[in-house]
Amino acid sequence: MRNLEVRIKPTAAGAEDLEVVPGEIPRLTNGGMLCRARWLAVDPFTCIPSGTAPRLSTGPRPGDVVPALGVCEVLESRNDVFTVGQQVVLDCGMRELCVSDGRHACALHPGQSPASTALGLLGPPGMGAYFGLLALAGLRAGETVLVSSAANVAGAMAGQVARIKGARAIGIGGSREKCDWAVRHARFSGCIDRNTENLGSRLRQLAPQGFDIYFDNSGGEVLEAVLAGHHLAPGGRIVLNSVRQDDPAELLRRAAYAPNEVSLLRLRVVEYQHRRGEFLKDAIAWYGADRLACREDVVEGLENAPAHLLKAMRGENFGRPLIRLGS
Numbered sequence: 535m536r537n538l539e540v541r542i543k544p545t546a547a548g549a550e551d552l553e554v555v556p557g558e559i560p561r562l563t564n565g566g567m568l569c570r571a572r573w574l575a576v577d578p579f580t581c582i583p584s585g586t587a588p589r590l591s592t593g594p595r596p597g598d599v600v601p602a603l604g605v606c607e608v609l610e611s612r613n614d615v616f617t618v619g620q621q622v623v624l625d626c627g628m629r630e631l632c633v634s635d636g637r638h639a640c641a642l643h644p645g646q647s648p649a650s651t652a653l654g655l656l657g658p659p660g661m662g663a664y665f666g667l668l669a670l671a672g673l674r675a676g677e678t679v680l681v682s683s684a685a686n687v688a689g690a691m692a693g694q695v696a697r698i699k700g701a702r703a704i705g706i707g708g709s710r711e712k713c714d715w716a717v718r719h720a721r722f723s724g725c726i727d728r729n730t731e732n733l734g735s736r737l738r739q740l741a742p743q744g745f746d747i748y749f750d751n752s753g754g755e756v757l758e759a760v761l762a763g764h765h766l767a768p769g770g771r772i773v774l775n776s777v778r779q780d781d782p783a784e785l786l787r788r789a790a791y792a793p794n795e796v797s798l799l800r801l802r803v804v805e806y807q808h809r810r811g812e813f814l815k816d817a818i819a820w821y822g823a824d825r826l827a828c829r830e831d832v833v834e835g836l837e838n839a840p841a842h843l844l845k846a847m848r849g850e851n852f853g854r855p856l857i858r859l860g861s
């Protein structure tokens with residue numbers, strides 16, 4: 535038995551300095567379960583170092599295993615809840631084997647099929663889009679919603695939830711290919727390629743009265759352009775999903791919005807964990823009825839994980855970045 539791990543090098547100058555090394559075989563303790571990862575999520579935000587991300591209390595340090603959510607199979611169990619052979623979703627880190635005490639782990643729902651969907655559309659990113667629009671922003675039928683990173687998992691879900699609820703969704707993507715996918719498969723009404731089109735004039739053209747909601751997945755210059763260009767309608771809501779370090783309140787001040795003209799709503803997916811059942815009921819039904827599309831960007835084996843993570847950090851992934859692990 536081996537246990538390959540992706541670590542931030544002990545001598546790393548930045549989170550992108552990664553190595554794949556054999557780790558210890560974890561020992562099963564009382565109440566614990568030994569799990570083998572089958573799918574791992576690749577999330578650039580998990581590599582934001584401690585103290586620099588506004589919404590992540592702890593981040594990895596040099597020498598740490600890269601944090602990752604995974605779908606794992608229970609190989610041995612001394613846990614009261616999870617049994618051998620069961621598939622569970624848990625924070626296992628980017629490694630082949632892990633031991634968990636079962637806290638914060640969830641059994642894979644039978645509707646989360648294929649299992650990779652539990653890390654994407656039918657998992658935390660999809661749940662963030664669902665509650666961000668419906669609970670936080672109070673989406674209403676007939677509204678116009680703008681979504682950045684429209685071809686990524688949270689963006690695609692946000693656009694599709696908006697459409698299912700009778701709103702019109704316009705996307706922003708990083709390439710023509712991403713935008714074509716967002717329109718053709720996630721059925722956005724339109725999508726702007728932020729690299730080749732004039733964002734400001736296209737936003738004005740697609741929503742002359744302004745957007746009711748902006749679901750922000752990218753932060754940075756896209757968020758700045760949307761705010762500086764006054765593309766929100768009065769009463770507009772901005773759902774801040776990106777964990778990038780921006781100061782949207784300062785951007786609003788600089789753009790001279792009137793007080794309370796638009797609301798800034800910070801999304802924290804973990805705060806909706808207790809409503810996971812509600813989300814899964816809707817999302818699994820929509821997925822089963824072919825009303826939701828999501829693209830996956832999959833590589834095989836942990837050896838390929840660092841390159842895949844670096845690609846996602848540059849925003850070059852096209853779909854939900856995932857690692858599939860064999861037996």
Ligand SMILES: NC(=O)c1ccc[n+]([C@@H]2O[C@H](COP(=O)([O-])OP(=O)(O)OC[C@H]3O[C@@H](n4cnc5c(N)ncnc54)[C@H](OP(=O)(O)O)[C@@H]3O)[C@@H](O)[C@H]2O)c1
Nearest residue numbers: 579683686687688707708751752776777801802803848849
């Ligand atoms: N709120 C929460 O509790 C919570 C929890 C976890 C994660 N998140 C955040 O949710 C957001 C969506 O997650 P996701 O998995 O769907 O997407 P993601 O792949 O992490 O989103 C990143 C995307 O941002 C866009 N982007 C814009 N400017 C960029 C730049 N300068 N460098 C790199 N990328 C840039 C790229 O998409 P385009 O090329 O299409 O523009 C890129 O693919 C992420 O920002 C993630 O950090 C939120």
